[in-house]
Amino acid sequence: MTRANILVSGRVQGVFFRDRTRRWAAALGLTGWVKNLLDGRVEILVEGDREKIKELYQLVQEGPPSSHVEGAALEWQEYCGDFNDFRITS
Secondary structure (H helix, E strand, O other): EEEEEEEEEEEEOOOOHHHHHHHHHHHHOEEEEEOOOOOOOOOEEEEEEEHHHHHHHHHHHHOOOOEEEEEEEEEEEOOOOOOOEEEEEE
């Protein structure tokens, strides 16, 4: 188990990006949260299996159909076990 912080930039707010991310993460059995940042990016903090997190990272690089992802950065972190599910937060 591991943890990752993902920052996604582009047209990623107001296009159901957080909801789609929540659905993808839940389907992959991941926990954590996704939120909009004031600078227009989306931040994802996720815990779970490394390979499943890599799958989520690939999905958010593409984004939902109405989005336009310009960039995504992934930073691996130490697993903490802080979450029970995956949520949209503010």
